[in-house]
Amino acid sequence: MTDTAAEILLAEPRGFCAGVDRAIDIVEKALAKFGAPIYVRHEIVHNTFVVNDLKSKGAIFIEDLADVPPGATLVFSAHGVSQAVRTEAKARGFSVFDATCPLVTKVHVEVAKLHREGYEFIMIGHKAHPEVEGTMGQLSEGIYLVETAADVAGVPVKNPAKVAVVTQTTLSVDDTREVMAAIQARFPQVRQPKQQDICYATQNRQDAVKVLAPQCDVVIVVGSPTSSNSNRLREVADRLGTPAYMVDSADEVRPEWLEGRQRVGLTAGASAPDVLVQAVIDRLRALGAISVRQLPGVTESIRFPLPKGLGSGPNA
Template sequence: MVEAKEILLAEPRGFCAGVDRAIEIVERALQKFGRPIYVRHEIVHNTFVVNDLKEKGAIFIEELDDVPAGATLVFSAHGVSKAVQEEAKARGFSIFDATCPLVTKVHVEVAKLAKEGYEFLMIGHKGHPEVEGTMGQLSEGIHLVEDEADVARVNPKQTELLAVVTQTTLSVDDAAGIKAAIKARFPNVREPKQQDICYATQNRQDAVKILAPQVDVVIVVGSPTSSNSNRLRELAARLGTPAYMVDNADELQQVWFDTAARVGLTAGASAPEVLVNGVIARIKELGAVSVRKMDGVEETMKFPLPKGLKMIDPATGLEIEVRKAPETGA
């Protein structure tokens, strides 16, 4: 038996700017309007974050029928379809949109090109709320492709004006392979000026590519519903390193570390650092004696809040900051 001696922390890991913003929108809505605040779908795909906000007064729903008249409603970071937006507005809810601005960028691009007559191929995972939201920007003319086989089967009505868009949390490598298949079949397809896969997804995957070859096992902190967390685990495994995803430290298994002298640790973009700290503490109990943070990209992105949620300190005239991440762990 080899005891784990060192933990290598991927950098960057954990919360991204879109997740920070989404959580802060719910926090501020609760502060400003009181409980309950209704949230359509999980605000971000993390069990701990969702449970933390539930305790503070957030109620998570899937159907607008479950929101009472006059309530305050927040759309999740994944975005919603035009139909949901219009229904929520017609019902008279007070609405705050926590859609990640990088997802909104994709929605804007779809709306703009659709007016010019384009059809779309969307690379993404069927059933994911972001995919449903983006495809729901149009009533027709947008086709989901999940893999290269779908590319061979898809039949747009016309190919002269065809554009490709991508779910923001995909595997960069997988998306590149599917995009190559699209370009091979539809050489004139229009691609985004900047790739749709978000900077945080790219950065976390790049960090795992550096991390995985240096360790004996990779642990990804993230919930099962988190697309970007799943992609991190898959990427590490594809690189030949055993990899496991856990919601929290309680899910760690001794057997994973029996032959691991060095453990790699990262976290999906919706996983708070408090959960990472809990995993570190547990691995230390299993024998690790040191923690080393790898060099990596420093992320400084910050997205503005909706106007109706900004709080100004009357004494200073400055915007009041609120805590964006839970501070105590499970």
């Protein structure tokens, strides 16, 4: 990457979404209001830099509520939690602030409503992902996980006429389409969400990569390995035939990725802060990039309110 035409193209939108902004804000405001430590169940968002930054400010990340002392302040991560976790947190007497992304909460509300109407559920998602565990955990039975189209054949529903679908919000739109087609083939009366569960930010970032990748010789995605939506961005670029790599930090960018490549595409997952993107730009400049150009894209203006007790309004 030594030619003077070497250029970095920035996807738009990229980086933080409203749900991630809100979740981080909840932890920071809880620290400011109640002082350290603030306990957080699971990583607040799946980004190493963000988690380490909050640790330095006094957040303690735990998986087991038994590790939280009585009377402590506890924050649920953006991915959401099961009903069992909510019940346990209440029984232990914690002061709880819920940082579950409102779009994930929407899925939980839909599951509860349709369950009351007698529906069973097929959930499209990745096994062991905390968002999937949280959504599956809204019910004690009658919700089945599928990861691929092939999984659909083994779903043991009792009444094929009363089946509804929910999805993990951070999946690939294309992956979901394939699985959905298999579900519709087996359950023609399946009930789909009124609005697709895949979140606006995931959709927008994937669409931006579909514009970006064909214009580039290589794509770099800023995101942590645990971040589902970041992994999907890399896969979207890869599927379009552009070599794509994911990095947690600028020092992971390898010079050999850039050899003979004149145009580098750069994007970031919804949990990756802009400071990491800027550090990657600096690294690419050090390796020979001459210019940076942002592609046009969707402007995101959505904002989610903070829970009562942390906001700045009259009920705070």
